[in-house]
Amino acid sequence: MQVLKEEIRFSILNAAKELFLEKGFEMASMNMIAKKAGISKSNLYNYFPSKEDIFYVLTEYAYDKIESVLEDLFNHGSDDNFDVERFVALASEKLISLLTKYKKEMMLIVDCSQGTKFEGTKQAFILRLQEHYISEFKKFDILVEDNDYFFVHYIATSLIEGLLEIIRHDKSDAWIRKNINLFIKYYIRGYSQFFTDDFS
Structure with missing residues (x-):
């Protein structure tokens, strides 16, 4: 089982916050969030469903x-x-x-x-x-x-x-x-x- 790292979670939240503020909730996507956070989309789903x-x-x-x-x-x-x-x-x-x-x-x-x-x-x-x-x-x-x-x-x-x-x-x-x-x-x-x- 992969160990979830707090710094990666923090990076995801920061990336998502910036994207939501820029594009709004509806226009932001999990792909965009993963890319901005510098992780794979599959890894993003390990942190947030x-x-x-x-x-x-x-x-x-x-x-x-x-x-x-x-x-x-x-x-x-x-x-x-x-x-x-x-x-x-x-x-x-x-x-x-x-x-x-x-x-x-x-x-x-x-x-x-x-x-x-x-x-x-x-x-x-x-x-x-x-x-x-x-x-x-x-x-x-x-x-x-x-x-x-x-x-x-x-x-x-x-x-x-x-x-x-x-x-x-x-x-x-x-x-x-x-x-x-x-x-x-x-x-x-x-x-x-x-x-x-x-x-x-």
């Missing part, structure tokens, strides 16, 4: 981390004494930590996952954010004419797309940190205006 298995090894742990951060932010416990600046700092810290550590995995999940169980994840994130915002508006008796919450769709979309646009540039961690911090300050301070007494 399919490209789906490779994709999920690359993404499932990061997806769980994303879910955890979303739950933390959704359960921030807003009330009448909600401190906007404290939440800005909390959200920035959590999102910076997540998106610097898992930026490529995040791009795999939202931009390159067609044909996998993560297809549609970006829209699912947006929908959850919309539902959270609508719940907050109702909780604080913020009236919206004719219950037309379409504007919630575009403010939720702008948050998700804004964060993705930052990591898509694939700059340094320091650059990502600075831009996420600026974006979150701009976004949350604007969003908090819905909860002021003079909102109309």
